[in-house]
Amino acid sequence: MKKKKHLRLGTAADYVITYFLLLIVAFVFFFPCLWLILASFSASGSIYAFEGFFPSAYSLASFKKLFTDTAMYDYPRWFTNSLFIAALSCILGTFLTILTAYCMSRFRFKSRRALMKTTLVLGMFPSFMGMTAVYLLMTQFNFINNHWGLILIYTAGAPLGYMVQKGFFDSIPNSIDEAARLDGATNFQVFCRIHMPLSMPIIVYTALTSFTWPWSDYILPKLLLKTKDTWTEAVGLMSLGETEFSRFAAGSIFIAVPIVILYLFLAKYLINGMVTGAVKD
Numbered sequence: 022m023k024k025k026k027h028l029r030l031g032t033a034a035d036y037v038i039t040y041f042l043l044l045i046v047a048f049v050f051f052f053p054c055l056w057l058i059l060a061s062f063s064a065s066g067s068i069y070a071f072e073g074f075f076p077s078a079y080s081l082a083s084f085k086k087l088f089t090d091t092a093m094y095d096y097p098r099w100f101t102n103s104l105f106i107a108a109l110s111c112i113l114g115t116f117l118t119i120l121t122a123y124c125m126s127r128f129r130f131k132s133r134r135a136l137m138k139t140t141l142v143l144g145m146f147p148s149f150m151g152m153t154a155v156y157l158l159m160t161q162f163n164f165i166n167n168h169w170g171l172i173l174i175y176t177a178g179a180p181l182g183y184m185v186q187k188g189f190f191d192s193i194p195n196s197i198d199e200a201a202r203l204d205g206a207t208n209f210q211v212f213c214r215i216h217m218p219l220s221m222p223i224i225v226y227t228a229l230t231s232f233t234w235p236w237s238d239y240i241l242p243k244l245l246l247k248t249k250d251t252w253t254e255a256v257g258l259m260s261l262g263e264t265e266f267s268r269f270a271a272g273s274i275f276i277a278v279p280i281v282i283l284y285l286f287l288a289k290y291l292i293n294g295m296v297t298g299a300v301k302d
Contacts (some may be wrong), residue, residue: 061270068266076267083267087275094265096272098250099257102168104279106253107236109172114179114257116232119224123212127198140181148178159245166247175235182230189223190216221290229287233280283286 056074061083063076087096109269125137140258154167155174164170217224239255246252252260254276261269 055174057270063267067264083271087271099254103253107169107232110175110235111232113176115228117180118183118227121180122183126187126190186223225287226289
């Protein structure tokens with residue numbers, strides 16, 4: 022009895038310590054978000070008017086100015102530009118990444134391993150190393166100050182990160198493919214009717230990552246977009262002055278809105294559609 026009681030006390034202590042540490046970590050990550058939300062309601066608009074960490078007075082004026090005062094800072098247009106670039110880059114990038122991963126996983130061809138090693142090596146280098154070359158190429162193709170130039174870059178760069186998706190396709194048993202081919206299915210039919218429904222979790226993951234990169238990117242839009250009417254949210258918000266900090270905070274909050282909505286609509290596909298139990302070898 023004493024031993025059981027001692028074990029129960031030890032288990033309870035472990036739970037208390039674990040949850041206490043998790044609460045501390047959660048607070049560390051949540052506090053900057055809370056501070057940004059409170060800063061967006063600052064009545065003064067300037068970060069210098071804060072009393073310590075928090076504003077001295079609160080108001081909804083920052084949110085009103087964000088969408089109505091567009092003469093100098095046209096946030097609705099920047100939001101629309103970002104949404105257009107991110108949505109198209111997400112659709113095209115997801116399509117190319119899934120096709121690349123599927124081909125690398127299911128087919129065997131000459132130079133396959135060499136190509137995989139090359140993409141792994143290229144993925145080790147940070148993207149900003151090629152900014153000069155990218156700028157020169159975009160200049161030659163007249164894609165400076167053009168949203169389609171950004172979409173082209175994001176879409177072309179997306180398939181380089183196909184290794185996670187390839188690992189998912191590798192986990193799907195080959196016996197599923199063989200059974201479908203015995204029934205007369207072509208490679209395209211196997212991909213569309215067998216692998217696509219089973220791969221919804223990784224497709225959703227790819228779509229989310231393909232959307233968040235162009236949605237929140239600052240370096241490439243700053244490099245290629247020169248006029249205010251073509252700016253994205255990230256570039257536009259960084260152009261705000263120090264006295265417009267509350268407007269900056271309000272705009273930053275709206276950056277998270279499309280990502281949260283996208284996640285809420287697609288989260289069920291991350292849970293459902295698992296391959297486990299699809300076939301017994």
